[in-house]
Amino acid sequence: MAAPELLSDEGYRADGRRPEEIRQVRARMGIFARADGSAYIEQGNTKALAVVYGPHEVRVARGRALPDRALVSCRFSLATFSTGERRRRPHGDRLTAELALHLRQSLETAILTGLHPRSQIDIHVQILQADGGELCAGLNAASLALLDAGIPLRDRLCAGSAGLA
Numbered sequence: 001m002a003a004p005e006l007l008s009d010e011g012y013r014a015d016g017r018r019p020e021e022i023r024q025v026r027a028r029m030g031i032f033a034r035a036d037g038s039a040y041i042e043q044g045n046t047k048a049l050a051v052v053y054g055p056h057e058v059r060v061a062r063g064r065a066l067p068d069r070a071l072v073s074c075r076f077s078l079a080t081f082s083t084g085e086r087r088r089r090p091h092g093d094r095l096t097a098e099l100a101l102h103l104r105q106s107l108e109t110a111i112l113t114g115l116h117p118r119s120q121i122d123i124h125v126q127i128l129q130a131d132g133g134e135l136c137a138g139l140n141a142a143s144l145a146l147l148d149a150g151i152p153l154r155d156r157l158c159a160g161s162a163g164l165a
Contacts, residue, residue: 015045015131022160023133027140029148037149041141045131050141052149054121069113071120074104076138082130099135106139106159112152121151136161 012018023044031038037052058065065071076099103125111121123145125138136159143157 017044025140027144029144035145035149037145037147037151039141039144039148041137041144043133043137043140045129046127046133046137047129048125048127048134048137048141050123050125050138050145052121052123052142052145052151054149055116055119055151056122058118058120065118065120066113068117070111070116072104072108072111072113072123073120074100074107074123074125074142076100076103076125076127078127078130078134082127099138102135103139103142106157107142107146110143110153110155110157111146112154115152133161135159 007013007019015023017023023046024042026042027039028041029037029039031040031049032051035051035053039050041048041050055070058071076096078096103123107123113121123142125142127134127138139157139159146153147156
């Protein structure tokens, strides 16, 4: 079986971009009124939604509360209809657990957690349509949702990926 062609005879990618073009980005903040912060982002054909709740009192186990900083909790999920593969992913499967870990590690470095001791910040990201760059789109949506929630950050986060062929 031959490898799929990356470029058409005219020099375009499958999504219509030239090789050196980046994905078009569209974003909106304040999507949900009941969340402390929310954002929707489209990066090319990848669509992500992020919601932030907190900072609030640690709900699950009070023993998890950190005396000097906020606990950051992240969930990352792919909608069952987000890919051509229509299968339901079990909660906590390896891929989404790994993406949630990367998301949390990245966001924890930017959030000023020391300003909210013994509290928790919940970040939920859902990929509505997956067409490459899901972690980047999710991280960008989460960063915008944190800004919308008014959570103090060291700086804004922006993610991207590149490949060489």
